[in-house]
Amino acid sequence: MGNRGTLFQFDDIEMITNVYVINGMNFVFVIDTYLGPSIMEKIDLYIKDQFGNKPIFVINTHHDWDHIWGNCYFKSSLIIGHNLCVKNIKETGLKALEEFKKYIKGNVILTYPNVTFESKIKFEDEGIEIYHTPGHTNDSISIIDYHDKVLFAGDNVEEPKPYLNKENAEQYIKTLEEYLKLDVDIIIGGHTNVCNKSLIRKNIEYAQKLLNCE
Ligand SMILES: [Zn+2]
Numbered sequence: 001m002g003n004r005g006t007l008f009q010f011d012d013i014e015m016i017t018n019v020y021v022i023n024g025m026n027f028v029f030v031i032d033t034y035l036g037p038s039i040m041e042k043i044d045l046y047i048k049d050q051f052g053n054k055p056i057f058v059i060n061t062h063h064d065w066d067h068i069w070g071n072c073y074f075k076s077s078l079i080i081g082h083n084l085c086v087k088n089i090k091e092t093g094l095k096a097l098e099e100f101k102k103y104i105k106g107n108v109i110l111t112y113p114n115v116t117f118e119s120k121i122k123f124e125d126e127g128i129e130i131y132h133t134p135g136h137t138n139d140s141i142s143i144i145d146y147h148d149k150v151l152f153a154g155d156n157v158e159e160p161k162p163y164l165n166k167e168n169a170e171q172y173i174k175t176l177e178e179y180l181k182l183d184v185d186i187i188i189g190g191h192t193n194v195c196n197k198s199l200i201r202k203n204i205e206y207a208q209k210l211l212n213c214e
Helices: 037-051 069-074 083-099 166-181 197-212
Strands: 005-010 017-023 028-031 056-059 078-082 115-117 120-123 128-132 141-145 150-152 186-188
Touching: 005 037, 017 037, 017 141, 028 037, 037 069, 056 069, 078 083, 083 115, 115 120, 166 197, 186 197
Parallel strands: 028 056, 056 078, 078 115, 150 186
Antiparallel strands: 005 017, 017 028, 120 128, 128 141, 141 150
């Protein structure tokens, strides 16, 4: 791992799930908010303790429930997501909350990103770029930390193979091939351990097979 990122891994659902925190120069970035405010409160305490009172930017890699339920803890912060992320949470959020309620951590109030974008946002002084990387879902975004050469790819990369269907395989491959061109050494997914580009190649291979089978 680079020297300004902290990876929090949880295992309350059937797979490990990540929250990644980047201690920037003037801001702290919290990538994904997992299952609810009670866990985010602990992460917030850790941030205050380790990094001081820098303002926090929250980033949602996509709209799925296992990555957004802690948003409400940060309701007075800026929460960044793709504009389709808001639309998707509005369409599926309540249903998912009901369906997976046994996993809720704390008093979850569905909270949408309040800063949205179409293609990319760059924090020039922080060396952080957030950009649209459709694949796993149409609202998937990825975060590049140029300082640490880390790519946080959300659920676009998975071990051992990606969760996708034939309809989005083509777009998915395109996004992953773009990842390979990035000047990064470390790849982290929403549910992976710390990996490198070989995982991206493996995921592309799987998607190509899926695309080519009848
Ligand atoms: Zn997920």
